[in-house]
Each structure stands twice: as C-alpha cells, then as structure tokens.
Amino acid sequence: MSRKNVACYFHNIRRITTKMYTKSINMKELGIAITLVSFILLSGCKDKTEPERQVVAVEKVGVDNVEIYGEYVGQIRATGFVEVRARVEGYLEQMLFEEGKRVKRNQPLFKINSDLYQARVDKAKAQLAKDQAQEAKAERDVERLRPLYEQKAASQLDLDNAVAAYESAKANVAMSKADLAQAELELSYTTVRSPIDGYISERYADIGTLVGPGGKSQLATIVESDEVLVDFSLTALDYLRSQQRNVTLGEKDANRSWQPSVTITLADNSVYPLTGIVDFADPQVNPQTGTFGVRAELPNPDRKLLPGQFTKVKLLLDVRENAIVVPSKAVAIEKGGAYIYVVRRDSTAEKRFIETGPEVNNHTVVERGLGPDELVVVEGYHKLTPGALVKPVSPEMIKEEEVAL
Numbered sequence: 001m002s003r004k005n006v007a008c009y010f011h012n013i014r015r016i017t018t019k020m021y022t023k024s025i026n027m028k029e030l031g032i033a034i035t036l037v038s039f040i041l042l043s044g045c046k047d048k049t050e051p052e053r054q055v056v057a058v059e060k061v062g063v064d065n066v067e068i069y070g071e072y073v074g075q076i077r078a079t080g081f082v083e084v085r086a087r088v089e090g091y092l093e094q095m096l097f098e099e100g101k102r103v104k105r106n107q108p109l110f111k112i113n114s115d116l117y118q119a120r121v122d123k124a125k126a127q128l129a130k131d132q133a134q135e136a137k138a139e140r141d142v143e144r145l146r147p148l149y150e151q152k153a154a155s156q157l158d159l160d161n162a163v164a165a166y167e168s169a170k171a172n173v174a175m176s177k178a179d180l181a182q183a184e185l186e187l188s189y190t191t192v193r194s195p196i197d198g199y200i201s202e203r204y205a206d207i208g209t210l211v212g213p214g215g216k217s218q219l220a221t222i223v224e225s226d227e228v229l230v231d232f233s234l235t236a237l238d239y240l241r242s243q244q245r246n247v248t249l250g251e252k253d254a255n256r257s258w259q260p261s262v263t264i265t266l267a268d269n270s271v272y273p274l275t276g277i278v279d280f281a282d283p284q285v286n287p288q289t290g291t292f293g294v295r296a297e298l299p300n301p302d303r304k305l306l307p308g309q310f311t312k313v314k315l316l317l318d319v320r321e322n323a324i325v326v327p328s329k330a331v332a333i334e335k336g337g338a339y340i341y342v343v344r345r346d347s348t349a350e351k352r353f354i355e356t357g358p359e360v361n362n363h364t365v366v367e368r369g370l371g372p373d374e375l376v377v378v379e380g381y382h383k384l385t386p387g388a389l390v391k392p393v394s395p396e397m398i399k400e401e402e403v404a405l
Contacts, residue, residue, distance in 0.1 A: 053391040057379035058343055059327060063372050066320040066365055068358050074232030074264065074313040076305050079297070080196050080224030086112060088189040089212030092205055092219075099202040103194045103222065110219055112211065114190035120183040128176035135173050138166035198224035199303075223307060228300045230264060230276065232313045233291035239281075242317055258319045262296040265312040266304070274299050278315070324370055325363045330378040331356060340370070341377040341384050343392050349377065351386040 086092075094111035097103055141162040148154035194200070201221045205211055211219065242260075262276040276298030285292060294315075298305065305311075330340050331354070339353045357365030370376070375392060377384065384390070 053347070053389045054380065054383065055391045055393055056341075056343070056349075056377045056381065056384070057395040057397075058375045058392040059330070059378050059395065061366075061370055061372055061374045061376060062325050063322055064325050066323045066325060066358070066360055066363075067316060068318040068320065068360060070234070070238045070315045070317050072232040072234065072313045072315065074230040074296075074311055076228050076230050076307055076309045076311060078198075078223045078225045078307040079227050079229055080198060080222075081307070082195050082198070082222045082224075083218055084109060084192060084194070084200075084220040084222060085217040086110070086189075086192060086211040086213075086215075086219055088112060088117065088186050089210070089214050090114070090116070090190060092207055092209050092211050095203055095207065097200055099200065101200065103198065103200050105194055105197050107194045108191050109194055109200070110192035112190040112192065114187055117183065117187040117190055121180065121187050124176065124180035124183040128173065128180050131169065131172040131176045135166070135169035138162070138169040142166050192219060194222055196222055196224050197226075198222040225300055225303060225305070225307060228298055228305045228307065230262065230296050230298060230311065230313060232294055232296075232315075233286070233289060234281070234294045234315075236285065236290055236292065238317060239292045258316065261316045262298065263314045264298070264305075265314070267309070267311075272298070272304065320357070320365055323357070324366045324372060326366055326370070326376050327378050328359055328362050328364045330376050330381070331364050332381065341381040342370070343375040343377060343390055347389055347392070349381075349384045349386060349388045349390050351384075 090112035092110060093113050096108045096110065103109065142159075145154050145159050145162045149156065149159045199222065201223070203220050205216050205219050209216055211217060260278045262278060264272045264276075266272055276296040278294060278296045280295040282293035296313075296315075326340065331338050332340070337353050338356045339351055342350045342352050344350050352369055354369035355367040357367045359365075377390070377392075379395060
C-alpha cells in the first residue's frame, strides 16, 4: 500500500468514527461496519496510474559518407624488370657494382675484354682514311679534266670515267664511315651499362667467363621498385556493381570527389601506410576463373613491398555520400523483408519496413523508408508490438542499469 493510500484510509476512518460517536451502536455492529467500510474505502483510494511503458534504447538516425570496400588477394611486381645481357662476345674482366645495391641509368656494370673490338675500330679508321684519300684524288681528277674537256683537249669518255671514279670513292668513304661506327658501337658494348634506375641482383657470370652471343649472355637483373604494381582479380559481381554506380576502374573521373584507391595489408597484418590508385582494368573476363584482372600502382620509397610478394588488397569500390545509416543490430528480418522500430513523437513504437543497402562497420545503409534524425530502437525491440507505449533512453543508460543490477 502506498503512502497516499494509507493517508486516504486513515482520513476516511476518522470521518466515519466521528459520525459514529453521534449514534448509539454496539461493538459487534461496529466491527462489521469498520471491516466493510475499510474494504470500500481502500478500493476507492487506489491511484489512477498511467499505462506501463517499456524501456527501450534508441539512437538518432545518422547521415554519413559510407565507404564501400572489396577485399582480394594480390601479388606485387616491379614496375620495371630488366635482364642485363652481354651484346658482344668476350671474356668478362670486371664487375663494377655491389650486388643488391642501387644503380643509376647508364652506370657501368661489367667490363668485357675489348682488345678485339679496339683492333676493329683501328682497322675501320685506317680504311676510312684510305678511302677519303681516294675520294680526294678522284675529285681532283674531275676538276682537272673538266676544263680540258671544255677546250676539247679531253674526250667525253675520259671525263665520264673520272666522274664515275669520284662517285665510287665517295661511296667507299660512306661505307668506311658506317664500318667505323659499327666497330665503335661494338667497342662500347664491351662496357655493359645499366639500362634503367633500380636495384641490381647478384651476378650470373663470374670473372673470366666467356659471355655474349656464343656464351652466357645474361649477366644480372635490375628491378625498378621505387613504385610497384599489385595485380589482383575482381569478381564479376563487384565489377558489374561498379559499372552500375558509374565507376569505371582504371579511369580518373574529375567530377567525382574520390578515386578507386587501394590499401594493402602486409604479411605481419600491418597496413601499408601509403595508398595506390587503380590504373588498369582488363576489359575481358578470364574464362577459367570468371574474374577481371585489375592493377594498381603504389609508391614504395622504403622498399617495404617486394616483387613477388602476396598481400591482401582492399579496394575502395564506392562512396555513398550523405547516406542514411543505422546500427545493424536495429534491423530485423522477417518474411516481409527488413524492418525496424521507430519511436514516434507520441512515444509509441512504429514497425516500419525498409530497403537496406550495404553493411559497413556494423552499420547498415537504409536506401528507402527512413529519414534523418528519426529515433530507431536499437535494444529491446524484440518485445515490442506496433503502437506500444515506450520510454526511450540512450544505450548508455541501459548499460548503467545493467551494471547497477
């Protein structure tokens, strides 16, 4: 019995007994009267209480930019991979680099014995000098015979022979120059240089080895890994969904506030701090796997990413801007579809069916059926019925009450 009921009870007893003093009544009748009156009075003193409200935890509907990712397995490869080979035959004399170190473009790497090629250059120079002398003599002969021919002191045949000899001498000089250029080029090949900037592998040939076309031609490899490529396969479903959202992988869109970027996870489960951009997507499906080949380029200044390494790839497929999101635990599923409970302004619960989108980080995107700033029930909706009176509280208050109990 509440304090209010007790006070009401004693007030009515005093009122009745006061009236009894004015009348004559025996003790038995008095007892029966008091019992009946007490029952009636207690029944009339009950509070008119409000209907009981069910306590539920609610959260306000949020609006956020939701990033949608796909996860795949990729393999890293170098942007440049070059085999260093000997272009002329000879015995390897010197190695001019440290294995595994960085080399620059045109840096000398190997020296091949050049005696034979130097001799060919010297011979080509001598032949060129001889042919140039012949050309000069033939030119003088033409200059001497032309005035004589005009004075009819030399025949047409003599002049023609002189001109032909001069033209032949000029051709010989041109051939000798080409032979000299070829000889000098072969001589330059005896110094093997780096074709690109990068990191050089160990050597494949030892000093004294016969290298070149008739021997061992590959001397080393150079890897350009300041930037690396990561190859992975995109499922046909993800590819088609990106097309439906007007996202073309491998192409930059100036009208979009974001680009399809890639983050990767290393073997120790740490996330690589730099992101990459998708620069290529295969236009055809692999008939064996049913997937699309995709490639992204990532900076690698510290060489943490090694060519040939497998890694986890996380690709940003889409960004839903200003999307309505609710906690996934607030969404229930039944035969009619997905639904949530919304607390209306009159503190009644409304069962509302919604159209859901992707789920990201324990939150679900609501495509249709819900507006911003509405209150959704996140805990306690399993016992609710449509139209039930509720007492909305924050999830933190629910937890505090559970801890107190």
